[in-house]
Amino acid sequence: MKFELTSDQRDFAASLEALLASADTASIARAWADGDHAPGLKLWDRLAEQGLTMLATEATPVEVCLAFEALGRHAVPGPWVESAAYLPLALGHEVEGIATVAVPPHTPYALDADVADSVFLAGADGLTEAQPGERHRSVDRARHLFSVTATGPAPDDSAFELAVLATAAQLLGAGERVLADSVTYVKQRRQFGREIGSYQAIKHQLADVRIALDFARPLVLGAALDPTPRAVSAAKVMCGDAAYLASRTGLQVHGAIGYTQEFDLSIWITKIRALVTAWGTHAFHRGRILDSLVGA
Template identity: 75%
Template sequence: MKFELDDDQRDLASALERLLASSDTVAVARAWADGDPAGGLALWKRLADLGVTMLAAEATPVEVCIAFEALGRHAVPGPWVESAAYLPVALGREVTGVATLALPPHVPFALDADIADEVYVGTTPAGRIGALHVSVDRTRRLFEVGGGGETDPAAFDLAVLATAAQLLGAGERVLADSVAYVKARRQFGREIGSYQAIKHALADVRIALDFARPLVLGAALAEVPAGAAKIAAGEAAYLASRTGLQVHGAIGYTAEFDLSLWITKIRALLTAWGTPAHHRSRLLAELSA
């Protein structure tokens, strides 16, 4: 089956790209990581006004994937999966403002609970907000919360799918930045992108992302398990991050270089909303059944 976005979906993707490309999301993410959420909250309102927070409740998972791929491509910080994927389905309504949740064991901490308007454990309001835990992605500020709640399976799968779309977008951004870098960086009198080893490494990333995209869209159409999409997108994005780090050389290891925002985000999202091992075990159980 050949799948193509319709006109409305392409318009949504274009509108999101225009908004995010003009919003200096790198500065927003760095400020968010440093404990200054003002720019991120202003961007949150603009995205909410565009309709991102209502997609899970009023649109289809395809639109959710479009939005979350854009969020991943631009490293937008904040508890978007919680507010715009899980909770609208679990609560049966669009979330107003910023909301977050913990969902042990797969989501043990509540992302950005200190700035959220609503904090849940499952769909039960959290009893307390506890200690802050450090993530490899500094924009992911993880808090202990008290209370208990049940997991909504449909909401969990949509959150997994949204995370897969974020990984896909982040992987695409790392690949694009890496290709641009190897075209500009010269060594021994020539662009490093002209060397076959680098060409092949980047081509492998392109192939991995192209194979992951149909699984993400297939999961959005309920033809593929969401866990399969997250496994594929996670592996492709992680390959993009490793390859991007290698082709950038020493500068790729520095926190000051913007590439670090996507590399650390990819690493954190690999285990967010269920580890690869968890999703593989679910897939095995489904196939065995």
């Protein structure tokens, strides 16, 4: 089957890309990490005006994936998966303001509960309002995690599947950004009188990342068209693997500078590391795929 985006979908993705490209999202992510939420909340309002908080209920999963790929590519902070993917389906309507949710055991903490207008806890009996408790550190400094009181296992429903798919799309976008920045860097960095990107070993590493991302993208779009648990889990696993490969390769080609917080690359690398286990670990999603294949 050949899948192509419609002209409206391409226009939507282009307008969103233009907005985010002009927003200096790296500075916004750094400010959010340091507790200055004002720039991020301003960007949140602009994105909400573009309709991102309405996509889960008013559009298709394809548009959701396009939006979250852009959010990942630009490292936009905030509980977007919670507010724009999970909660609209779980509640049955668009979320007012900013909301977040803990969905144990796969998402045990509520992301950015300190700035949310409402905090929820998903349990066996559905959603209940919750109060944030102890704050926990994340490898991604822009992800502020808070404990909420657990009441039981989370329901495995369409809201959860869309949240997982949105996270997969974020990983895909973040991986694309790391690859693009790495390609730009190896064309500029020179050693022994030549660009390091001219060395075959580096070309092969970057080509492996390109292939991994290109193989992950059809799984995301395929799951968006038919969001079965197996398809969604496959997309999450492939995007997680591809983005993690992009982050490791990005570190290798950048060298020691890639480890520093002052360098923008670190924003995407830490975000990828956090998102790989967000909304279900690799073990959980691989288990779902296996169970679906063997009929367990």
